[in-house]
Amino acid sequence: MITCSKCSRRAVIFQRHANRHLCKRHFIEDFERRVKLAVKKYDMIQKGDRIAIALSGGKDSVTLAFVLNKLYGFRSDLEFFAITIDEGIAGYRPPTVEIARKVTEQLGMEHLVVSFEENFGMTLDEMVKRGDKKPCTYCGVFRKYLLNRTAREMGATKLATGHNLDDETQTILLNFLNADMERMARLVPQRVQEGLVVRIKPFRYVYEKEVVVYGFLHELPMDFDECPYSHFPVRAAVRDFLYDFENKYPGRKFSVMSSFEKLIPCLKEIYPQIDLNRCERCGEPTPRRICQACKLLEELRGVD
Template sequence: MIGCSRCDRRAVIFQRHSNRHLCKRHFIEDFERRIKLAVRKFKMIEKNDRIAIALSGGKDSVTLTYTLAKLYEKRRDLELFAITIDEGISNYRPPTVEIARKVAEQLGIEHVVVSFEENFGMTLDEMVKRGDKKPCTYCGVFRKYLLNRTAREMGATKLATGHNLDDETQTILLNFLNADMERMARLVPQRVQEGLIMRIKPFRYIYEKEVVVYGLLHNLPMDFEECPYSYFPVRASVRDFLYEFENKYPGRKFSVMNSFEKLIPCLREMYPQIDLNRCERCGEPTPKKVCQACKLLEELG
């Protein structure tokens, strides 16, 4: 038996970045401490917030929903509710929608399911057959569209997503490799925009592996199925590179995140947040005259 580095209990995880073995109690304390650190540092949760949680039913969103409910359930000035987007992916989405329903019910959180078919007249499966764009293009645009619109209509002040340290460092490095500094600047919004709900990412300092361990320790439903449409050749290469680099030099993902955060003031000065317009067709916020969702719907006929 390997003991905890902080007490005599059995360790449940080895943190390579800290070179510590941690028992269940001390791992949970450390996990939740880093969430609170991110929340305080970026003022993710403030007084009288009504927070929408993007609950897909996958491991990250389920763990995020549970953790936010646990950490902030005693805050009477806060409200939490969950939004699940049903894209309409046969044999993949139905089980996770059911997981989302059960989790929200068990936590006593208001929950709404919003579907592509009801809002756009077709499922993602049908969009892929009809259109010529990659599945992730349709999914990404329409998911963001529905999440923001639903959160706003339900009175949310923040929209929490389950993006973890692995996700964020991949995105940072991808933007850097693509020389897309403007997109990188948008990773941390500068101010609230009318019609656009501010996104927050409480897991930005949490490794994906730690999310899984925390969920398993709390007996949360863990769905590990890969979306049948997920195919990111460039992102996969970046993911594998970061994995190997982290494995050889533990803590490098924190280094990437720290470097990015030091650049935030410069990025904000170089790329100030532009004012958004209202889409001429649907009224949703967009930097152009017509939003990307409406353009894609037009292409799909």
Template sequence: MKCDKCGKEAVIYQRYSGMHLCAAHEIADVERKVKKRMRQEKMVIPGDHVAVGMSGGKDSAATLSILAETFGKRPEIKFTAITIDEGIEGYRNFSIPKVKELCDRLGVPHVVVSFKDEVGCTLDDMLKRERKEASCTYCGVFRRMLLNKKAREIGANKLATGHNLDDDAQTVLLNVLNGDVERLARLRPSRIQEGLVPRIKPLMDIPEREIALYAFLKKLPFYLGECPYAHESLRGEVKDMLNDFESRHPGTKYSIMRGFDSIVDCLKEKYRQVPLERCEICGEPSIDKTCQGCKLKQRIHIKI
């Protein structure tokens, strides 16, 4: 196969666009889409301090690399990488060194926040104490809480995550399958909530497989391993289903997000954004008087 733009050997065929692209044009295509989205939504502007959630995987590596290369020479914009160490044996101890390697290469400060220090025990220990919920429930609640808390503490006014097209399409479909329409409305918040650092998702228009290829072509350090608890998640089943649909009907993931974007304003009108309270125990932003993190701590008998 030859690249449709320059005639060199192609490294990818984008079935949804019908384009064959060589390595250089695949890199350029990813970066073009990311920069277009960032311009449209003014994701990064002068004066910003952007915290970047770094797992050590391909998505976060690509996010930090593109942000640093795009804005790194502008002294009025600052980046800090934050890694949440959940305490998963045989997983985070391999991925954290990859984050450090990339941050050293890009000259970006790196902060590691651990479940053990901040929550009171590791995820592995939590799951030994109680198994009423899937592991992703505990992990997701505490990881989001700690990312937001640390971003706020370091003075960041935005929090960038590596969520890609696949992630967003899965989330939309997952909420539809769960009948949680109100949560769909919250995927596009109408305003900034006190105590919550606004999130940006530079990769939201890029399919996962293209990000993986981009990371390889750019020779970014990242960890290929999968979380050992990933098989427990319903999201994994939704991911497989969507990939099957995408294989048979190219463009399905883009179609899901276009459909969602066309109805989200109506959803936000029906399900108005509720002002957050402060958790009476820890002071973090919460819908209820007690946040989900403190509720989980009480259930697994962690001292608050």
């Protein structure tokens, strides 16, 4: 039996980046410590916040809802509720929507399900058939649109997402490889913008694997099905490179995150956050006259 590096209990995980085995108790403590570290470092949660949780029903978002409720749900000065976006992906989304309903019921958390079909007149499946854009283009734009609008209409001051260390380092490296420093600068909002709910990512210092182990240890419902539209070759290549590099040199994802954080002051100075306009059609915040969601909808509705 492999024992914990801190006590004599049976280990449940080996943290290669720290070269140590941890038992259930010490792993949970370490996981929650890093969540609280991220929250404190980026001032993610403040007194009086009403926080919307983007709850897809997948492993990351389910664990996020549980952790935030456990660590901060007792505070009378905070409120949490969940938003699930139903894109309309046959065979894939319905089970996770049900998981989201089950989790919020167990946590006693307010829960809203918002669908593409009700808001845009068509499901993602239908958009893919009608349009000429990649599925992830429609999904990404319309999901963000509905999450922000719903969170704002519900009085949210923050919008929490389940992006973990793996997700964040992939995005950082992808933006670097694409020479898109302006987009990289936007990964950490500089100030509050009218109409735009500030996003927070409490899992930015924990690995995807650790999110899964934490969820299993708390017997949370886990869905591991991959979206049938998740075919993004460039991001997949970056993901595979980072996984391989991390396996050979443990802790490199923390190095990528640390390097990015050291660049933040420079990025903010070179690419200051621009003021947003109101979309002339829907009124949502956008850097242009017409928001991307309205442009895509016009294209889709113009297809015979």
